[in-house]
Amino acid sequence: AQTVTQSQPEMSVQDAETVTLSCTYDTSENNYYLFWYKQPPSRQMILVIRQEAYKQQNATENRFSVNFQKAAKSFSLKISDSQLGDTAMYFCAFMKPTGTASKLTFGTGTRLQVTL
Amino acid sequence: GAVVSQHPSWVICKSGTSVKIECRSLDFQATTMFWYRQFPKQSLMLMATSNEGSKATYEQGVEKDKFLINHASLTLSTLTVTSAHPEDSSFYICSASPLRTENYSYEQYFGPGTRLTVT
Numbered sequence: 680a681q682t683v684t685q686s687q688p689e690m691s692v693q694d695a696e697t698v699t700l701s702c703t704y705d706t707s708e709n710n711y712y713l714f715w716y717k718q719p720p721s722r723q724m725i726l727v728i729r730q731e732a733y734k735q736q737n738a739t740e741n742r743f744s745v746n747f748q749k750a751a752k753s754f755s756l757k758i759s760d761s762q763l764g765d766t767a768m769y770f771c772a773f774m775k776p777t778g779t780a781s782k783l784t785f786g787t788g789t790r791l792q793v794t795l
Numbered sequence: 796g797a798v799v800s801q802h803p804s805w806v807i808c809k810s811g812t813s814v815k816i817e818c819r820s821l822d823f824q825a826t827t828m829f830w831y832r833q834f835p836k837q838s839l840m841l842m843a844t845s846n847e848g849s850k851a852t853y854e855q856g857v858e859k860d861k862f863l864i865n866h867a868s869l870t871l872s873t874l875t876v877t878s879a880h881p882e883d884s885s886f887y888i889c890s891a892s893p894l895r896t897e898n899y900s901y902e903q904y905f906g907p908g909t910r911l912t913v914t
Contacts, residue, residue, distance in 0.1 A: 712901050714902075716905075721907070722833075722886065722888075722907070722908050723905065723907045723908070724839075724888065724890070724905035725905075726902060729900070729901075729902065770838060770839070774901055776901050778895065779826040779827045779892045779893075779894070779895050780826075780827045780844050780846065780852075780892070781892070781901055782829070782841060782844065783829075783839075783841070783890075783903060785838045785839050786838065787837070787838050788837075788838050790836075
């Protein structure tokens, strides 16, 4: 079974600064997907970024980028130019693709607080 | 696009009664829907996977007779908590996986969640 570990329960960053959230995972699979989801106070889960394991290039979505280290099984999220709206719980998730019933395995989450 | 709704958004029920939560994909068809449970300040725990027209697959430790799941169409799945007790109080979230296409992304689209309180 796959496991996902987020070792930072809480983090704080000042407005306009950069912050990196850590995620490691354990799997014997070679083909898989990794995700970062954001859950703001509304509790609506929002996809932040997705990485396919067979792609060496790190995924980027505007201010969000990842550092994917497949050999180290590490998948960190960097948020640049942090904004107050980035305040949320961030969950790292692993998926082994098995069709439309592919399951997500979530980490325990990191609570990010953006301050002025 | 890719909107998932849940109804109700919150519900309070008395111990011993049953409550039904609906999950709908509004602008796409979903072969598979997932039901999660989230306790305060914790992560999402997968309860079950439902496929349209077939029985749900429950995760280990989840009572299938207590949490009845029906996936009657490609846009609707329901979770019924039967004989609810206070320990069933939680935040329940559904997600939907769209029909597979050529550029399938494996993304799940999440509903806004339902807060259940059992008194």
